[in-house]
Amino acid sequence: MCFYIGIEDLAANALIEILKTKEDNLSQYTVTYAELEDYGAEVVHYLNKKGEKAVLILSRESTSLMLHNYSDFFEEKEEGTAIALREGKTVSDLIVRFRTYLAFDVMMAFMDNDTVQVLKKENVS
Amino acid sequence: MCHNKKLKDPIYGYVYIPVEYMTDIIDTAEFQRLRRIMQTSYSPLYSSAIHNRFVHSIGVFYLGGIASNQLAEEIVRKEIMKKEQVENIASVYRLACLLHDVGHAPFSHTGECFYKNKNFQSVELHERIAELVGSSLFAEELNKKEAVAAAPHELMSVIIGIKNYGMFLETTENKEFFARCITGYKYDDGTIEKQIKNCFISMLNSKVIDVDRLDYLIRDAYITGFETVNIDYRRLLNALTVVCHNNKFEIAYKKDALSIIENVVYAHDAEKKWIQNHPVVLYEAYIIKHIIMNLNEKLNTENKRLFSEEALSREGIVLNKKVKVSLLCDDDIVYLYKNMFSDDLSLEYLNRQNRRHPIWKSEAEYMGYIDGLGGEQLNEIFDQYIATMTKGEFKDIPSFTVIDETYIKKIKKELTKAKAEMKAAGGDTRKEESVQNNIQGIKRRMAFCLRLQKFANENNMDCDFVLLKADIFNSNFSKEYLGKTLIVFKDGKTENVYPIIKVCSTLKAEKMDGDMFYIFCRKKKDTKIEGIKEFCKRLYLDTVGA
Numbered sequence: 001m002c003f004y005i006g007i008e009d010l011a012a013n014a015l016i017e018i019l020k021t022k023e024d025n026l027s028q029y030t031v032t033y034a035e036l037e038d039y040g041a042e043v044v045h046y047l048n049k050k051g052e053k054a055v056l057i058l059s060r061e062s063t064s065l066m067l068h069n070y071s072d073f074f075e076e077k078e079e080g081t082a083i084a085l086r087e088g089k090t091v092s093d094l095i096v097r098f099r100t101y102l103a104f105d106v107m108m109a110f111m112d113n114d115t116v117q118v119l120k121k122e123n124v125s
Numbered sequence: 126m127c128h129n130k131k132l133k134d135p136i137y138g139y140v141y142i143p144v145e146y147m148t149d150i151i152d153t154a155e156f157q158r159l160r161r162i163m164q165t166s167y168s169p170l171y172s173s174a175i176h177n178r179f180v181h182s183i184g185v186f187y188l189g190g191i192a193s194n195q196l197a198e199e200i201v202r203k204e205i206m207k208k209e210q211v212e213n214i215a216s217v218y219r220l221a222c223l224l225h226d227v228g229h230a231p232f233s234h235t236g237e238c239f240y241k242n243k244n245f246q247s248v249e250l251h252e253r254i255a256e257l258v259g260s261s262l263f264a265e266e267l268n269k270k271e272a273v274a275a276a277p278h279e280l281m282s283v284i285i286g287i288k289n290y291g292m293f294l295e296t297t298e299n300k301e302f303f304a305r306c307i308t309g310y311k312y313d314d315g316t317i318e319k320q321i322k323n324c325f326i327s328m329l330n331s332k333v334i335d336v337d338r339l340d341y342l343i344r345d346a347y348i349t350g351f352e353t354v355n356i357d358y359r360r361l362l363n364a365l366t367v368v369c370h371n372n373k374f375e376i377a378y379k380k381d382a383l384s385i386i387e388n389v390v391y392a393h394d395a396e397k398k399w400i401q402n403h404p405v406v407l408y409e410a411y412i413i414k415h416i417i418m419n420l421n422e423k424l425n426t427e428n429k430r431l432f433s434e435e436a437l438s439r440e441g442i443v444l445n446k447k448v449k450v451s452l453l454c455d456d457d458i459v460y461l462y463k464n465m466f467s468d469d470l471s472l473e474y475l476n477r478q479n480r481r482h483p484i485w486k487s488e489a490e491y492m493g494y495i496d497g498l499g500g501e502q503l504n505e506i507f508d509q510y511i512a513t514m515t516k517g518e519f520k521d522i523p524s525f526t527v528i529d530e531t532y533i534k535k536i537k538k539e540l541t542k543a544k545a546e547m548k549a550a551g552g553d554t555r556k557e558e559s560v561q562n563n564i565q566g567i568k569r570r571m572a573f574c575l576r577l578q579k580f581a582n583e584n585n586m587d588c589d590f591v592l593l594k595a596d597i598f599n600s601n602f603s604k605e606y607l608g609k610t611l612i613v614f615k616d617g618k619t620e621n622v623y624p625i626i627k628v629c630s631t632l633k634a635e636k637m638d639g640d641m642f643y644i645f646c647r648k649k650k651d652t653k654i655e656g657i658k659e660f661c662k663r664l665y666l667d668t669v670g671a
Contacts, residue, residue, distance in 0.1 A: 060271035
């Protein structure tokens with residue numbers, strides 16, 4: 001079986017990891033597309049080590065779709081180079097929407113300490 | 126003296142082809158390859174649907190000739206451009222009509238997604254086009270097209286077209302226009318010439334009416350025997366004109382075409398709803414994609430791919446395991462999976478006795494049995510769950526999750542692991558929250574699969590199911606771009622121009638949101654499946670209640 005990891009999964013899980021210890025003004029924190037690519041590569045690496053195949057779906061088309069389909073969760077910032085959580089949404093909202101139906105191994109990949117390290121160090125506890 | 130050859134077409138009669146096109150394009154191996162590419166994937170439903178991309182390309186060339194002659198005449202008559210100038214544009218347009226599918230993949234649309242790279246991007250295809258066209262400005266524009274990329278077969282057709290038949294295009298300008306005709310990448314409206322070129326582009330690549338769509342709608346109905354509305358293509362194309370609307374030259378149709386435009390939309394809706402979205406056709410595509418993915422896994426290396434420009438050429442390419450392919454077509458795929466790389470699913474393609482069958486057979490049945498069973502909140506849970514279960518089917522990427530005893534065991538193991546992780550969370554509240562939600566998701570998956578298992582037992586069949594996502598049908602009458610089609614009413618010497626939505630009452634269809642899915646099962650011979658309504662209700666309630 002092959003896991004398909006969309007940009008929306010990467011964005012959501014990256015933001016969960018970045019924001020999980022933050023209290024207020026969550027929308028000020030961002031994750032860049034470059035960081036998401038690195039994060040995704042680490043997630044794939046983690047899953048490969050567990051003997052699982054995974055493919056990242058990263059393209060401008062998929063990004064446009066994400067911003068359209070999940071416009072209630074995400075907005076672009078920093079002149080279109082980064083993603084942030086929309087005001088009014090919480091980390092719990094992200095967890096319910098994006099971690100409930102993930103395959104367990106994929107969720108663990110997103111939460112693993114080594115994969116999370118590639119996200120902005122000052123934002124990750 | 127006649128410089129044309131003629132081909133007989135069952136729909137249009139004689140199609141006249143310039144001699145040089147016949148000898149230097151149509152007779153070449155790269156174009157003849159299209160005889161071995163099936164036009165549609167409808168043959169599981171309509172056995173006669175065995176027409177190929179070759180006849181379709183000739184048909185589009187024919188209709189493109191009518192359209193371009195009419196447009197050129199109108200443009201000259203209205204003194205928008207000089208005859209010689211518009212004739213050059215029309216000539217490139219007609220060449221694009223002939224070659225618009227020359228790069229099509231085996232099994233047509235089912236196979237074309239494999240032209241993209243491993244991240245499902247069209248970057249390399251755009252780069253190759255930029256290289257062949259040779260315009261830095263166009264290259265810059267293509268670099269920004271990923272989000273609105275043309276279909277992969279269109280990009281490949283531009284590549285094969287310019288690479289093999291560029292001598293007919295001569296200039297960079299013509300090559301760029303040729304590429305734009307096939308991809309639908311219009312010019313930014315600037316000069317009158319660009320606006321007129323955009324008019325021609327929209328007659329080959331449009332969301333509403335173009336010669337490509339016209340031919341396949343007429344041809345598919347004719348060959349399959351599918352009873353649909355008649356399309357008077359001559360009346361439609363002879364009603365073409367160009368108007369200056371909102372300070373820009375655009376395509377418009379004289380009022381004579383109104384009824385035909387409606388018929389085109391009806392015909393397109395019918396084909397889409399009753400054939401393209403039929404579960405049997407969807408399942409056929411699922412099997413073919415699986416077969417191709419299997420072949421790619423066995424044959425592709427880092428630098429050499431089965432679905433590539435090289436594989437479409439005469440010289441061909443040598444892949445992994447010393448397999449050589451050239452002028453890639455349906456036959457190559459069939460040979461490879463039948464004789465070298467077969468598996469259960471590819472054998473299912475050959476032997477229909479063993480094929481899975483849809484439990485419900487139409488969108489209407491789905492709407493009756495499942496849609497709206499619970500309230501809004503429960504529907505949202507169910508919809509999200511189904512979206513995840515069919516997740517692999519992002520755009521063209523097929524999901525191969527088979528729900529069987531092995532899969533159910535896998536979910537049970539997943540639940541055990543998740544519960545263990547919950548115990549080990551050690552007070553990390555966010556981790557606990559994540560795992561707790563994930564456990565709920567696993568339980569829903571489990572409930573869904575166990576209900577399928579029970580259904581299999583009740584109907585004396587193996588627990589062996591496949592889920593395929595499908596789009597809810599949306600009529601083209603509800604599409605915004607149709608409403609913008611311009612209609613001309615002549616009043617003496619004055620042309621009164623209106624968007625069709627203003628003058629045509631049919632354009633009131635409501636847009637439907639959402640997806641649906643089909644479940645395919647392996648029912649035994651002579652077994653009639655019963656209790657579908659109750660099964661669907663139980664499936665829904667078990668999943669949302671877990």
